[in-house]
Amino acid sequence: MTAIEARGLRKAFKTTIAVDGINLRVAEGRILGLIGPNGAGKTTALNAILGLTPYQGELRVLGRDPWRERDQLMRDVCFISDVAVLPRWIRVSQALDYVAGVHPRFDRAKAEAFLAKTSIARGSRVRELSKGMVAQLHLAVVMAIDARLLVLDEPTLGLDILYRKQFYDSLLNDYFDRSRTIVITTHQVEEVQNVLTDVMFMNRGRIVFESSTEELESRYAEVLVRPEHLAAARALKPMSERQVFGRSILLFNGTERQRLASFGEVRTPSIADLFVAVVGDQAGQPPAQVSTHLRGAAQ
Amino acid sequence: MSTHSNAIPTSPLESRATAPIDISLAQRFYWSVRRELWENRSIYLGPLAVAGLILFGFLISTAHLSRNIRAALLLDPMHQQAAIRQPYNFAELMLMATFLIVAIFYCLDALYGERRDRSILFWKSLPVSDLMTVLAKASIPILVLPLFTFAVTVVTQFTMLLWSTLVLSVSGVPVAALWNNVPLFPMAVGLFDHLFGFHALGYAPFYCWLLLVSAWARRAPFIWAILPPLAIGIVEKLAFGTSYFATILQHRFLGDPQSAQFQTAANSMDPLTHLHPGQFLLSPALWVGLAISAAFLAAAVQLRRTRDPI
Numbered sequence: 228m229t230a231i232e233a234r235g236l237r238k239a240f241k242t243t244i245a246v247d248g249i250n251l252r253v254a255e256g257r258i259l260g261l262i263g264p265n266g267a268g269k270t271t272a273l274n275a276i277l278g279l280t281p282y283q284g285e286l287r288v289l290g291r292d293p294w295r296e297r298d299q300l301m302r303d304v305c306f307i308s309d310v311a312v313l314p315r316w317i318r319v320s321q322a323l324d325y326v327a328g329v330h331p332r333f334d335r336a337k338a339e340a341f342l343a344k345t346s347i348a349r350g351s352r353v354r355e356l357s358k359g360m361v362a363q364l365h366l367a368v369v370m371a372i373d374a375r376l377l378v379l380d381e382p383t384l385g386l387d388i389l390y391r392k393q394f395y396d397s398l399l400n401d402y403f404d405r406s407r408t409i410v411i412t413t414h415q416v417e418e419v420q421n422v423l424t425d426v427m428f429m430n431r432g433r434i435v436f437e438s439s440t441e442e443l444e445s446r447y448a449e450v451l452v453r454p455e456h457l458a459a460a461r462a463l464k465p466m467s468e469r470q471v472f473g474r475s476i477l478l479f480n481g482t483e484r485q486r487l488a489s490f491g492e493v494r495t496p497s498i499a500d501l502f503v504a505v506v507g508d509q510a511g512q513p514p515a516q517v518s519t520h521l522r523g524a525a526q
Numbered sequence: 527m528s529t530h531s532n533a534i535p536t537s538p539l540e541s542r543a544t545a546p547i548d549i550s551l552a553q554r555f556y557w558s559v560r561r562e563l564w565e566n567r568s569i570y571l572g573p574l575a576v577a578g579l580i581l582f583g584f585l586i587s588t589a590h591l592s593r594n595i596r597a598a599l600l601l602d603p604m605h606q607q608a609a610i611r612q613p614y615n616f617a618e619l620m621l622m623a624t625f626l627i628v629a630i631f632y633c634l635d636a637l638y639g640e641r642r643d644r645s646i647l648f649w650k651s652l653p654v655s656d657l658m659t660v661l662a663k664a665s666i667p668i669l670v671l672p673l674f675t676f677a678v679t680v681v682t683q684f685t686m687l688l689w690s691t692l693v694l695s696v697s698g699v700p701v702a703a704l705w706n707n708v709p710l711f712p713m714a715v716g717l718f719d720h721l722f723g724f725h726a727l728g729y730a731p732f733y734c735w736l737l738l739v740s741a742w743a744r745r746a747p748f749i750w751a752i753l754p755p756l757a758i759g760i761v762e763k764l765a766f767g768t769s770y771f772a773t774i775l776q777h778r779f780l781g782d783p784q785s786a787q788f789q790t791a792a793n794s795m796d797p798l799t800h801l802h803p804g805q806f807l808l809s810p811a812l813w814v815g816l817a818i819s820a821a822f823l824a825a826a827v828q829l830r831r832t833r834d835p836i
Binding site: 301 | 570643
């Protein structure tokens, strides 16, 4: 079963093309990380998926057209769009009352149990809570909703490292159960690395890279090349090369690890390094070229 | 594939609790209205505070009550009634004014504030349609505020009357003079008719216009609410030398001097004799107003759907 399917999804604003005809398929039970620089079109793509904005092209979310059937869709889809969107005037107990009142899949006991582990008082207003507590409250509400698709757009922006860690731990341990699908966008790539089953890079409205994390581990290799092998290693056409402490680190796509091992220490690149290799190099090139070039590289 | 097939409930209780229950439209509407009351406490605190002030002022004024009533008893019946009923009418007027002020500020912020603080993203993450939300917001000035104002006014007037009765009976002035001139039940019926017929349904196009502006404006909804009608009036005056638009607005706001409604409002001395609910319900002005209101609301629903947070 497909959770999200897009063909030629496009969204243009007055002066910019935010999403430039992307094709996307997310199977149920996956945790997809959508990663890209600011202004890459991630949030616009997610807004289209959530039925918050009209779009061109074909898009089905859980088999529904999100723009026309948003109200129906929201029974099965949950999202945290920003850390700061809980209304500041609402009390914790009111937020629970309200969601319990309107959402058929909300399990209040579950939300209460999650909140009991925090120091959030039921009578507090959101404006009295710290940013981390607001995120905890929002997560408590969202996790108590038995949704099939959860969309998180920068869910931990501005939180300190403890809250961020806790957030993803709760998400994985208490929420994810392989029948749900989760889509996450974030700038803090390293924190979601171990959580994801799939990775997708977006740049200038296009998907420039997509891979499952297993494939990523088997295809991509980073070699800490010894100086004497540098020329030979470069001859194998690495995707990128960078210098760390005077040593060259070359990133290879699809080259056999055995062969690479003779140049130096081989390891699996972090998503952040891969991201820099894929997106960082292409900063000066026009979007169309970026896409075709990297699609080739990714396959 | 069902959502539940792979889920491993940690306890039997939990699995029962997560089974989707159906939530009726009425229930969603109820919670949507409650949410408005949580956010905008002025809806009930405003009228309550004003009622408190009225009662406080009245309490002080009753120091001279028996003297005033004795003086009023010397007047002819018409003036006598006016003199005795004056504080009750004043209370009514104050609470109605509070209702209008609260309603105007509520409407201007209703669909604007949630975009400004981005909380609209939270509301939209829940299965409540834009139509439901806008209708719930429109029901505040058209249904909730008039009902609450009615209740508060009747209770206030009743309290005033009880207190006066107590004061008069202590000082030995005949209480009948008071009760004959302040007929609470007919007054309440007249008030109900006036609140709903005139200030709720009659004003509905204004409230819906304000809601539309608050869904549309990126800043200063108050200015945007005033400018277009003003512009239409000015252009009409300059282009044709007429002021039909201004007259229409004036009749809406202050009542049409020719209508039965206006007679009721102007001559509230004996409201029961002036009630014509049938005539009111059949009047084209009412239905034209409601049609315009519906159009404004439909536009507000569309705007809430498409507009981004500010």
